[in-house]
């Protein structure tokens with residue numbers, strides 16, 4: 100069986116695949132997204148924190164990539180709202196990282212020192228300063244750092260908006276399409292072969308299969324280049340929201356929503372391809388959350404869920420072209436894949452158009468040791 104040829108075939112319809120497909124279609128290319136099981140990926144499970152400064156313990160290529168992507172978000176969400184009418188919950192709410200001890204506070208100060216030198220918005224605070232920002236924090240909080248430019252959004256809304264905007268720009272989504280391998284002809288990728296034997300041919304192939312990327316044959320990725328790292332989340336639904344800002348504390352983070360919900364996340368576990376919610380994780384996350392914000396004690400429990408973050412062996416995303424020509428990798432985004440979606444899409448679209456990517460991609464090369472098979 101043959102599907103008609105398109106300019107680009109994208110393997111995996113998570114946030115990396117959908118954002119890339121939209122960017123390519125907006126440049127006038129015909130794009131087909133092959134998705135085995137919509138909703139299966141990490142993108143629907145994420146907490147929606149856009150926090151390059153919260154996450155970066157030091158300066159480096161990943162921190163710079165994350166900062167570049169955060170800067171692209173206002174334009175992306177405005178274009179999605181225009182194309183679809185969907186508010187993806189993007190709020191430049193700021194974020195607070197806190198510790199319970201003086202030594203923890205000092206560690207935070209050391210980790211963010213580079214950010215002050217780089218001219219990023221970061222403000223150190225003591226316990227009183229932290230509670231002035233987020234009054235519902237417990238008395239134990241000894242201080243931390245406030246990041247005024249950090250933001251949050253609602254990942255399921257983002258995914259809906261990306262998909263609808265992409266479809267309206269001409270992208271074809273094929274659900275239930277499980278890719279077995281990349282089609283290769285003389286060291287050049289030619290599309291994808293599905294489990295049912297269908298050949299989906301294209302001039303360019305983009306691999307965005309998240310945690311499952313290494314399982315797709317023929318791409319040139321090492322078998323352990325990308326592995327799943329499970330994250331679990333507990334949702335609380337308090338009657339009145341005890342906070343509007345993102346808070347990172349010991350043992351958990353809190354990501355609020357405009358409707359009052361508070362997402363408590365997230366575990367970081369090697370548990371294979373098993374997106375289960377466990378008793379231990381729920382206990383540990385709730386214990387940490389209630390210690391941080393005691394006012395959450397009476398909040399009704401909402402849903403619980405788990406997702407699989409695509410973890411590359413050296414924790415750097417895999418972006419660009421590897422050994423095969425016409426195959427672009429955009430995977431291994433681990434803890435920051437939602438944050439990194441706009442810059443990922445920009446990179447994929449630039450590479451396929453034959454343009455210079457917006458950043459130096461050499462640290463993220465698919466051909467680097469441990470990633471190439």
Ligand SMILES: Cc1cc2nc3c(=O)[nH]c(=O)nc-3n(C[C@H](O)[C@H](O)[C@H](O)COP(=O)(O)OP(=O)(O)OC[C@H]3O[C@@H](n4cnc5c(N)ncnc54)[C@H](O)[C@@H]3O)c2cc1C
Nearest residue numbers: 111113115140141142146147148278309330406436437438
């Ligand atoms: C609990 C949790 C909290 C998180 N919080 C945040 C956060 O606050 N901020 C942030 O930036 N990031 C966060 N992340 C990380 C983020 O979710 C991921 O980095 C990101 O979603 C990865 O996107 P992706 O498109 O690469 O992969 P995925 O979303 O996993 O999508 C990959 C897709 O490929 C499909 N696929 C796989 N194999 C095949 C195949 N053979 N054929 C066809 N389709 C296939 C899958 O079905 C899946 O839909 C979180 C993750 C978790 C789990």
